[in-house]
Amino acid sequence: MVPLDLKIDGNRLRDSLEEMARIGATPGGGVQRLTLTDEDKQARDLFISWLKELDLAITVDAMGNIFGKRPGQNNDLPPVMSGSHIDSQPKGGRFDGILGVMGPLEVLRTLHANNIETKRPIVIVNWTNEEGSRFAPAMVASGVWAGALDLKWAYNRTDIRNKKLGEELERIGYKGNTACNKFPVHCYYEYHIEQGPILEREGKTIGAPKGILCLHWYDIYLEGEANQVGPTPMEGRHDALCAAAEMILKVNLLPEKMGGNMVATVGEIQNYPNSRNIIPDKVHFTVDIRSWDDDLALRAWEDVKQDFQAIADRRGCPLGMEETWRVEHSPFDEKLVQRVLNTAERLGYSNLHMVSGAGHDASYINQVAPTAMIFVPSIGGRSHVEVENTTWQDCEAGGNVLLHCILKSANEV
Amino acid sequence: MVPLDLKIDGNRLRDSLEEMARIGATPGGGVQRLTLTDEDKQARDLFISWLKELDLAITVDAMGNIFGKRPGQNNDLPPVMSGSHIDSQPKGGRFDGILGVMGPLEVLRTLHANNIETKRPIVIVNWTNEEGSRFAPAMVASGVWAGALDLKWAYNRTDIRNKKLGEELERIGYKGNTACNKFPVHCYYEYHIEQGPILEREGKTIGAPKGILCLHWYDIYLEGEANQVGPTPMEGRHDALCAAAEMILKVNLLPEKMGGNMVATVGEIQNYPNSRNIIPDKVHFTVDIRSWDDDLALRAWEDVKQDFQAIADRRGCPLGMEETWRVEHSPFDEKLVQRVLNTAERLGYSNLHMVSGAGHDASYINQVAPTAMIFVPSIGGRSHVEVENTTWQDCEAGGNVLLHCILKSANEV
Numbered sequence: 078m079v080p081l082d083l084k085i086d087g088n089r090l091r092d093s094l095e096e097m098a099r100i101g102a103t104p105g106g107g108v109q110r111l112t113l114t115d116e117d118k119q120a121r122d123l124f125i126s127w128l129k130e131l132d133l134a135i136t137v138d139a140m141g142n143i144f145g146k147r148p149g150q151n152n153d154l155p156p157v158m159s160g161s162h163i164d165s166q167p168k169g170g171r172f173d174g175i176l177g178v179m180g181p182l183e184v185l186r187t188l189h190a191n192n193i194e195t196k197r198p199i200v201i202v203n204w205t206n207e208e209g210s211r212f213a214p215a216m217v218a219s220g221v222w223a224g225a226l227d228l229k230w231a232y233n234r235t236d237i238r239n240k241k242l243g244e245e246l247e248r249i250g251y252k253g254n255t256a257c258n259k260f261p262v263h264c265y266y267e268y269h270i271e272q273g274p275i276l277e278r279e280g281k282t283i284g285a286p287k288g289i290l291c292l293h294w295y296d297i298y299l300e301g302e303a304n305q306v307g308p309t310p311m312e313g314r315h316d317a318l319c320a321a322a323e324m325i326l327k328v329n330l331l332p333e334k335m336g337g338n339m340v341a342t343v344g345e346i347q348n349y350p351n352s353r354n355i356i357p358d359k360v361h362f363t364v365d366i367r368s369w370d371d372d373l374a375l376r377a378w379e380d381v382k383q384d385f386q387a388i389a390d391r392r393g394c395p396l397g398m399e400e401t402w403r404v405e406h407s408p409f410d411e412k413l414v415q416r417v418l419n420t421a422e423r424l425g426y427s428n429l430h431m432v433s434g435a436g437h438d439a440s441y442i443n444q445v446a447p448t449a450m451i452f453v454p455s456i457g458g459r460s461h462v463e464v465e466n467t468t469w470q471d472c473e474a475g476g477n478v479l480l481h482c483i484l485k486s487a488n489e490v
Numbered sequence: 491m492v493p494l495d496l497k498i499d500g501n502r503l504r505d506s507l508e509e510m511a512r513i514g515a516t517p518g519g520g521v522q523r524l525t526l527t528d529e530d531k532q533a534r535d536l537f538i539s540w541l542k543e544l545d546l547a548i549t550v551d552a553m554g555n556i557f558g559k560r561p562g563q564n565n566d567l568p569p570v571m572s573g574s575h576i577d578s579q580p581k582g583g584r585f586d587g588i589l590g591v592m593g594p595l596e597v598l599r600t601l602h603a604n605n606i607e608t609k610r611p612i613v614i615v616n617w618t619n620e621e622g623s624r625f626a627p628a629m630v631a632s633g634v635w636a637g638a639l640d641l642k643w644a645y646n647r648t649d650i651r652n653k654k655l656g657e658e659l660e661r662i663g664y665k666g667n668t669a670c671n672k673f674p675v676h677c678y679y680e681y682h683i684e685q686g687p688i689l690e691r692e693g694k695t696i697g698a699p700k701g702i703l704c705l706h707w708y709d710i711y712l713e714g715e716a717n718q719v720g721p722t723p724m725e726g727r728h729d730a731l732c733a734a735a736e737m738i739l740k741v742n743l744l745p746e747k748m749g750g751n752m753v754a755t756v757g758e759i760q761n762y763p764n765s766r767n768i769i770p771d772k773v774h775f776t777v778d779i780r781s782w783d784d785d786l787a788l789r790a791w792e793d794v795k796q797d798f799q800a801i802a803d804r805r806g807c808p809l810g811m812e813e814t815w816r817v818e819h820s821p822f823d824e825k826l827v828q829r830v831l832n833t834a835e836r837l838g839y840s841n842l843h844m845v846s847g848a849g850h851d852a853s854y855i856n857q858v859a860p861t862a863m864i865f866v867p868s869i870g871g872r873s874h875v876e877v878e879n880t881t882w883q884d885c886e887a888g889g890n891v892l893l894h895c896i897l898k899s900a901n902e903v
Binding site for chain 1: 684685686687688703705707715716717718719720721722723724726729731732734735736738739742745746753754755756757758759761764765766767768769770776778780846847848849871872873874875
């Protein structure tokens with residue numbers, strides 16, 4: 078039994094996070110470390126040099142996922158795995174992803190420094206291209222690893238300069254020799270900033286999401302009739318932007334109308350011809366609906382679709398709608414989630430059973446092995462922005478929860 | 491006294507319009523004859539060749555405006571002038587502008603063929619760059635001619651490829667030697683398609699606008715707070731696109747709320763970062779308000795500004811607003827407008843006293859000389875699109891009204 082007073086080194090964790098934050102640092106205090114760029118390569122090289130200091134067995138798979146394995150007393154037992162991603166959004170923050178890589182690294186350093194053995198091996202992992210902001214979609218490499226996505230399809234994803242993911246992987250020297258295939262894993266912990274305001278608002282240090290909300294993406298296409306604004310009376314106009322404006326507000330009111338744990342958002346809009354003296358004749362916008370309850374999300378879509386049709390009919394603007402992506406809600410392993418909460422409690426950290434609104438590599442690994450996540454507060458709920466921030470104290474707290482969760486799981490037989 | 495049975499040749503007018511429509515013809519049945527392009531030069535050359543057949547005295551001024559003068563019995567008297575523009579919108583129609591150049595050309599051909607003399611000289615004119623779609627602003631050359639705009643400033647207008655108006659004028663050989671300055675004009679008639687649906691809706695052939703509506707342009711800037719949509723609850727969001735959507739609908743309802751002859755439109759919107767899973771943190775949109783009543787337009791803006799501020803406050807989205815352009819309403823010469831209506835009536839064409847919602851070169855000439863316009867119906871009210879259309883019969887009717895208006899004015903002393 079490992080004593081609860083074993084702690085990670087908060088300063089060492091901070092130093093590693095700060096050193097990583099210098100790679101791709103932006104003037105606004107964030108980082109831009111897009112997947113498979115030179116900055117990504119530089120951060121990967123640094124990560125691997127740190128793994129080597131711990132004598133880990135390092136493998137890189139065909140998707141560039143980096144694994145570092147610390148042996149256990151019985152290496153026939155499936156390992157405990159923990160990790161996240163080194164890549165960032167354009168003008169992203171210093172914590173999203175990298176905290177979940179530096180966290181388990183600090184756990185392994187602590188075990189190494191204290192000569193602590195575990196029954197099971199422990200694997201640290203960096204998943205390639207979690208963000209999906211250079212090559213869509215997001216979480217592509219954990220998806221291939223889990224068997225949910227195809228390797229060749231993933232290689233052919235292109236960025237806006239028409240570079241292929243597979244070519245860029247090769248260019249930076251991270252197309253590994255190992256097959257990108259799932260292997261037996263005892264359980265998986267992903268440590269991450271919350272990216273929302275709930276923990277801060279509730280005054281809690283540690284969050285344990287019971288899972289990830291479902292995600293439904295739709296694309297809406299509206300047609301109007303372009304005309305010069307001056308000579309065209311209001312009556313009889315077919316203004317596609319006015320129709321879209323009504324629809325955007327319907328989407329915004331949907332969560333209140335439907336109840337339950339739901340968010341609904343229009344993030345993207347294109348308007349044509351987008352000229353100040355021509356009535357808009359074409360609008361495209363997106364709808365993002367998320368909920369813990371898949372059925373509720375579907376009912377919400379059915380509901381708002383009727384509103385859309387009524388608005389389109391009234392304004393004489395033909396309407397096209399398509400579903401672009403749908404992911405069901407992903408409930409994590411209940412026992413493992415409870416272990417995160419119990420561990421936080423025993424360590425004296427306030428904690429909260431919650432949900433994750435954002436997707437994570439954890440949702441693919443959850444298809445392969447029992448999975449849980451550890452959240453720490455995002456100041457102001459901000460993420461994917463340069464001002465993204467989490468206190469060093471909270472980073473340390475999450476690291477300690479991760480340490481004891483990993484130890485507990487790694488000593489199970 | 492010229493007999494009312496003198497008529498233009500409708501077929502000849504049609505032939506000229508069709509020949510012009512071949513220059514810059516688009517696959518969709520429209521024309522693309524952007525100002526000072528090779529297509530514009532080709533159409534100008536053809537126009538000048540036609541002026542020469544009538545032995546007109548041709549001058550090209552420093553802004554490329556082309557004048558063709560037919561002598562009168564007393565050339566000391568200021569001429570009657572009529573014209574419009576050869577340039578088109580990108581993917582514009584076969585009538586906008588060019589009808590008002592081919593119309594007076596057909597009038598002069600008719601006078602020529604019938605050996606009809608007038609007391610005053612008659613001048614036909616093609617104004618450079620009425621559309622403003624290659625070089626903003628619109629109506630720039632009639633503005634310089636009228637003394638409202640500066641020549642050097644006009645020369646320095648640039649297109650999206652950074653070419654200057656002055657250089658392009660020189661390149662196509664139409665930077666003339668004559669100064670671009672107003673000269674005494676007895677009166678000015680501009681023949682044009684309506685570009686709106688009123689004449690068609692009312693079943694009238696000829697429209698005589700009492701003037702051009704005022705035009706107020708505003709630019710609105712909204713700030714929100716960008717966050718990942720999934721982990722950010724609806725409550726506490728600052729969604730700049732939702733605020734904009736509410737404002738767009740307020741603008742749309744403004745004419746109904748204020749009464750009077752008003753149109754109000756949001757034609758252009760930019761949304762940032764415009765990503766489907768990030769809450770919009772910046773929106774820019776435009777407002778275009780037009781009315782016959784300048785004060786009503788100003789009161790409408792004051793009214794909607796209060797709505798904007800209340801929406802911005804409620805949603806916690808800081809608001810910036812600026813006035814971009816303001817043009818007062820331009821009433822044409824009452825006697826001349828009445829002459830258009832009386833002439834149509836005497837020729838047996840149904841007619842309508844109306845307003846013009848679009849700007850025309852006539853609004854600048856109106857600052858120099860008594861001015862009126864002659865409108866013919868736009869099918870479906872469509873213009874600035876390839877399907878822009880007017881029947882040949884209506885083109886001929888407008889030409890006959892123009893003929894007899896010009897004759898009446900040209901024989902006044």
